[in-house]
Every structure is written in structure tokens, then in C-alpha cells.
Amino acid sequence: MKMPLLLTLFSLVGPLALSAQNDLRSVEQLPIDRFDEYQANTFPPYPWNRMGKNANGLTLSLSPDAESPFAGNKETGKGLLLKDETTSAGKNAGISCHFTAPPKGDVYLGFDFQYTRPKQGNGLDAVCSLDDGKNGKALQLHLGKNGKISLRTPSGTLKALTNLEPGIWYHIAIKLSGENAAISVFDFRGAAPNPHQVHVRDWKRLFRTTEKIKPSDAIRRLSFFSSAPDSATGSWMLDNICMAGKVDADRSAWLPFRQMDRNAMYAAKRKVYIYHYPVYTPGWSAQDPGLAWLTRTMLNPTLNLKQDRKGAGTELLYRPYPRPPMNAGLSSEAMKAKEMEQEIRLASEMGADGFICDFHSHPQKNNGQAYFTNNSFALMDAAQKHFPNFKIIPAVYSSSGMSGINGEADKGCSPEKYANSEVVQRVLKHPAALRTPDGRVVFSMWLTERHSVDWWKKVMRILKGKGTPIALLAQFNSTGKLKEFSEICYGMTNWGPREPGRYNWTGSVRPLTKIAAVPIVMQDVRTRGSHLYESQNTSLLRGLWDQAIADKADWAILNTWSDYSEQAMAPSTHIGFVPYDMNAYYSQWFKTGKQPEITRDRLYYCYRRNHFDVKQNKGVKWRVTRGKAYNDIELVAFLKAPGRLAIRVDGKLHTKDLPAGISSFKVPMPKDKTFVPEFSLLRDGKTILSARGRYTVLGEVEYPHMLYCSGIIAENEETK
Numbered sequence: 001m002k003m004p005l006l007l008t009l010f011s012l013v014g015p016l017a018l019s020a021q022n023d024l025r026s027v028e029q030l031p032i033d034r035f036d037e038y039q040a041n042t043f044p045p046y047p048w049n050r051m052g053k054n055a056n057g058l059t060l061s062l063s064p065d066a067e068s069p070f071a072g073n074k075e076t077g078k079g080l081l082l083k084d085e086t087t088s089a090g091k092n093a094g095i096s097c098h099f100t101a102p103p104k105g106d107v108y109l110g111f112d113f114q115y116t117r118p119k120q121g122n123g124l125d126a127v128c129s130l131d132d133g134k135n136g137k138a139l140q141l142h143l144g145k146n147g148k149i150s151l152r153t154p155s156g157t158l159k160a161l162t163n164l165e166p167g168i169w170y171h172i173a174i175k176l177s178g179e180n181a182a183i184s185v186f187d188f189r190g191a192a193p194n195p196h197q198v199h200v201r202d203w204k205r206l207f208r209t210t211e212k213i214k215p216s217d218a219i220r221r222l223s224f225f226s227s228a229p230d231s232a233t234g235s236w237m238l239d240n241i242c243m244a245g246k247v248d249a250d251r252s253a254w255l256p257f258r259q260m261d262r263n264a265m266y267a268a269k270r271k272v273y274i275y276h277y278p279v280y281t282p283g284w285s286a287q288d289p290g291l292a293w294l295t296r297t298m299l300n301p302t303l304n305l306k307q308d309r310k311g312a313g314t315e316l317l318y319r320p321y322p323r324p325p326m327n328a329g330l331s332s333e334a335m336k337a338k339e340m341e342q343e344i345r346l347a348s349e350m351g352a353d354g355f356i357c358d359f360h361s362h363p364q365k366n367n368g369q370a371y372f373t374n375n376s377f378a379l380m381d382a383a384q385k386h387f388p389n390f391k392i393i394p395a396v397y398s399s400s401g402m403s404g405i406n407g408e409a410d411k412g413c414s415p416e417k418y419a420n421s422e423v424v425q426r427v428l429k430h431p432a433a434l435r436t437p438d439g440r441v442v443f444s445m446w447l448t449e450r451h452s453v454d455w456w457k458k459v460m461r462i463l464k465g466k467g468t469p470i471a472l473l474a475q476f477n478s479t480g481k482l483k484e485f486s487e488i489c490y491g492m493t494n495w496g497p498r499e500p501g502r503y504n505w506t507g508s509v510r511p512l513t514k515i516a517a518v519p520i521v522m523q524d525v526r527t528r529g530s531h532l533y534e535s536q537n538t539s540l541l542r543g544l545w546d547q548a549i550a551d552k553a554d555w556a557i558l559n560t561w562s563d564y565s566e567q568a569m570a571p572s573t574h575i576g577f578v579p580y581d582m583n584a585y586y587s588q589w590f591k592t593g594k595q596p597e598i599t600r601d602r603l604y605y606c607y608r609r610n611h612f613d614v615k616q617n618k619g620v621k622w623r624v625t626r627g628k629a630y631n632d633i634e635l636v637a638f639l640k641a642p643g644r645l646a647i648r649v650d651g652k653l654h655t656k657d658l659p660a661g662i663s664s665f666k667v668p669m670p671k672d673k674t675f676v677p678e679f680s681l682l683r684d685g686k687t688i689l690s691a692r693g694r695y696t697v698l699g700e701v702e703y704p705h706m707l708y709c710s711g712i713i714a715e716n717e718e719t720k
Helices: 003-012 262-267 293-298 332-350 368-386 408-412 415-419 422-429 453-465 505-512 539-550 578-592
Strands: 048-051 058-063 079-084 094-098 107-116 126-131 137-143 148-152 158-163 170-177 180-187 204-212 221-226 234-244 271-276 354-360 391-397 441-446 470-476 489-494 515-520 524-526 531-533 555-558 602-608 632-639 643-649 652-658 661-668 678-683 686-692 708-713
Touching: 079 221, 107 126, 107 137, 137 170, 148 180, 158 180, 158 204, 221 234, 262 578, 271 332, 271 578, 332 368, 332 578, 354 368, 354 422, 368 391, 368 422, 391 422, 415 453, 422 441, 453 470, 489 505, 489 555, 505 515, 515 539, 539 578, 539 661, 555 578, 578 602, 578 708, 602 678, 602 686, 632 643, 632 678, 643 661, 652 661, 686 708
Parallel strands: 271 354, 271 555, 354 391, 391 441, 441 470, 470 489, 489 515, 515 555
Antiparallel strands: 048 094, 058 079, 079 234, 094 221, 107 170, 107 234, 126 137, 126 221, 137 148, 148 158, 170 180, 180 204, 524 531, 602 632, 602 708, 632 661, 643 652, 643 678, 678 686
16 A cells, blocks of 8 residues: 555545535534634634634634623633734635535524624624535625625625624524525523523514525535625624534435345344433424523533532533424424434434333422423324334333432332322333233333332232233343342343443343343443543444344343433434444344445544543543543444555554454544544555544643544545
């Protein structure tokens, strides 16, 4: 293989563009950025790119003064400030971001904006542009020209939409649907919003219109820049950029293998279920995703009010991908039904047979327990209506306030109270509940051993007498009660290991129960207590799947789909579709017992956004719960033929020759360095795949971000 070619490749790696020969699309690279993680007085890191020329008197950097009030992050908040004080430069100055085109369908863009103007003249004209990265412009909004928001129409003329006032923050929301752009503008001058409200009520919508635009075949670039002449001066500020597309678009072209027919997957003897935590749903509704509750609260350190999490900064480190808003006019129940239908579609198309879903046996009205119990019932209803082969295993908490691994919760809730719960009876009669061949509902509870075997026996006896017998799938958080529980369990699973290594769950429980259900975990990173378990990039996930397949476990349980406080594997910010696509591959292998043929080369990178010992300006030092932290950058290759992997890290090139199949290549992450990893696959002297990682490694941070972030490199990506 020719090394000069490889060196040339890495000298050229830059913003990604889609090959005209392919139409692979994804929401994975759409920009979602609040700029708060970066250092003040710096330019936003890659994937943001600078536009225009540097000049004295021209400022283009992040500033706390440019923090938008919509979320009010007073602790680490920053926005992009462009200040033009020179009369000889400034035209076309701004930022841009290239990305894989979103799937066909609705596309959303939201951002916050403010502009000022000099004492004389009109000042700057900021332009927001969505285009194909070349000449095809889908949307151009002029912000501030003549004191207005104006749309460039398909004919090329400017159409004034509404007035803008200097010094006022606005939130601008755009939903593209074919040739139509629905544009809304919100004003922040009204009553100060209560950021703890789940729904935005206090921000005044100034304007809404639907306009015709020139549709582009595929949007691949977002830009914000000044179009005023060099002689113009003034400033503008930009914050909280959020794009969204069709998250549940078909993934088959991205996968390195051919998926089996879904009905054949459902018919397989071995099963794959996913733990669905109903607290952190995507929040898909008719509301503006740029003003979402998750963004305003869970990702805002100022509003992180939980003392055991404040040292980590934000309450959550990542979130489900936002979705374009639904059409207005739907009831809240209809919107929730559509949201849950999409959750099931994603899981089903990945290869899952169903969800394990939490309920509360006695939820209090209008509190968190009632909220997520209602979410879980909506999930069951969606399964029954749209996916009859996709089943739900109800996991119903008792009302005991006590916990433990030795039956401590018995004192807090009688078996009679639990078995007679309206919620328990409702889930057991629901058609979407998973049933054994003899008609029993497969039933569960996380931390099953919080109640004693005798307590469970009484519950099972009462339920059988009511004509709703259960088959207990125990979810253990310990291993001391396995033999004791063997007399009542239909199946046994565990919350799972958190570090790579041999984990003989199948061998341990197979003599004790009918169903040996092995847990599958990607990583466990918790802001509460600022601690993590070292999964060593994707080693934990791949290793557990390898063991489940080799041990011929009966079921695989993915922990979890949506518990963002510990570990989640649904399509999400930072982790993208990497765990999703890997789970799709291994699920088919697990179910069939035959490794799927790799028909397409695919690369999956995985690394943290900072070294474990990064210089941090705020918060506490994170700790590893067991063992030590690793600081590796990993490239996992699914290769249809032998090839050479290459990773460039802070100017240093690492290569490794690998056979066909699945291989992992890891290189160390340097400390105190800011850089963008670059990845490549070469074969016979030719570059097959190449791309930068979408996450800049930061040498200095506000709060550390200890989640392993990941992304996919497919053959349709090329350098410019």
C-alpha cells in the first residue's frame, strides 16, 4: 500500500460532502450546538468552519455576552459574536457546517439571533443559508437588512417577512416540507420565562408564515454570514443552533450487512428485548424542538438543581435526536401515540422483539410516576395497533419506598396491594404484553430481589386466582439470590457488567431457569456522583455480544434504550447510530447463530471529547468506579476484504493492516491537546473511506464530557 497516498489523503481531509452517486442520508451529522462546552474568546471547533477573511477590527468568536436568554445558562453559556468595527473588511464573514444530507421529509432548523447596528447606516445583514454545499440554495433568510427578516424567493428577489429590532433576542424556527417553509419568530422581551416549565408558554410568537422556497435535492450545509459590504459595520450574535430530520428513516443502506426479513427475525427462537426507560422520551410533538424541555433544563448547568449532579455540570450529557415538529392540531394523546409508534419502529427495524417497560403500581396523580406510567401504556397501545409482533414485557414497580437486595421492600408494600393494583391488572390484560405459549404474561421488575421469594409467591398466587397468571423474568442487580429465586422464575437477567471481561451469566443461570437472558451494555456514565465505569470504547458492547452468541443464550437484553442518566443506545446526540447499527448486526447474528456476511465496508469511530485528566475550569474530578480510565481513540472496521486502517491524531499517523471481518484499532489520546481525529481505510493503494471525526478533542474544557462519542464513516463520504 502506498503511504504517500495516505499522507496526501490526510492533508486534504476537510468538510464532508456526499457523493453524487449515492443518496445515503441521516440525521447523525445535523448540527445541534449551544456552544457552551467550548472556551470563551475562541472560534467554535470543527465541524464549524470559518467563512471570510480575518482582519483587524473584525471579531468572530464565542462570548458569554452572546448567550441567548431562551435557556439562560448563566454558568457556562456562550454564543457566537460577530463584531465588525472595520470599514475595509467583513463581507462573507461567518461560520458554516457541512453534514450528511438529512433523509427526505421534514427538516427543522432553529436558532437564536440578535443584531445591533451603528449610529449611522443600516449596519450588517446576516444571512442564514441552507444549501447543497455547492450552488443549490434551499433557503436563504436575511436577518437585519433594513431592520427586517427577509426571505430570498425562488425568483431571487427578497421578500420582507417581519421587522427585527436591534438589541432584541429572537428565536427563529423553520420547518421545511418540500417547497414550503413554515417560519416562526419568537420575541424574548416579554415576561421572563420559567425555565422549569415543561412547555414554553411565556415567549411571544411575533410572526408565523408559510412561504414557497426553491427545493434542493439534498441539504448539506448550514451557513451564517454577513452579506453587507466591507464598508458596513455593526454586530450580530448567534446561539442554540438545532437541526432535526426524520430519525426513523430507513437504515438499511448504512448497515454493513443485509438484514433478514423482519417476520423471519420475529420468528427466531432466540429473542432480543430492550429496556425502555419512559422518563426520557424523545419529546416529539407539535412544539418547537429548539425550545425543548430537554435542551432548556437537562442540558443547562444553571438549572441542574440536583446536588449529586452539579459537580458534573449538566444533568444529562446527551439526549435523543430532536424531531421536526408535528403538524399542529393533534391532541396530546395523538402526539404521544405517534411518538411511541416511532420508538417501536426504530427498535423493531434494528432487530428487537420488544421492550421491557417500567410502570408504577400506584402512581400518584400528576407526578413523575404517573407521567412515565402513562408513557409506558402509550407504548403498549402503539405496539398493539401498529406492530402486533412487537411485544412489551411490563416491569411494574411496587409502591414500597424501601429498597435493597434482600427483600427489604416487603415491608413497604403488601403482595395483596400490589397484585390488586389497577396498573398491574391493566398491563396483564393488555394484548401487547408478551405471553408464554401457555398464556402467562411475562412479567418483571427491576431489582426483583428487593422483594423476597415469599412475597413474589403470594403475588403470583393472587394473580393466578384472578385469571391473570404471570411468568416472572427476574431483573437482578446482584447475584446472591439466584438459586433461591430459581423455583419461581421463568427467566433471569441482570443489570449487567460495566467493564469488558468474561461474564458467564448464561452458564450461571441456565441450570436455574428456562430463559437465560444475557444483558448487553454499551457504557455507563453517570452525572450523579460524577462517576463512570470504563467500557473501553466499544469493547464492552462487542464483548458481551460475542459471549451471548458463543454461549447460545436464550435472550439478549439491551440495557438500555433510553436511560440517559446511566446508559442509552437509542439514536442520540453524541453517540449517533453507532450502537444502533452494531446492535442490528449482532442481533441478527445472535438470532440466527450465523455471522452475517459483511457486504459493505463501514468504519465506526469512538472516543471521548476530552482526555480523562483534561484541564477543567469547573466541576469536580470524575472518578472511575472500578479500575482505571482509558484514553484511547478507537476505530472499529467492518471489512468485506483485508485493508489498512489509519488514524491521524494531533499530527501523528498510526496504521494497522487488518483481515476481512470485524476488527478494532485503538491509539492513545494525547493529553492537553485540541485536535480532530482523522480516519481512513485503504486497500490496494486506494482510499476506500476517509473522514474526520465529528467531535473535536478539547485540551481544555468547562466541565469534562466523559461519554464515549461515536460516528459512522460510509463509502459515500469524500473529502473536498
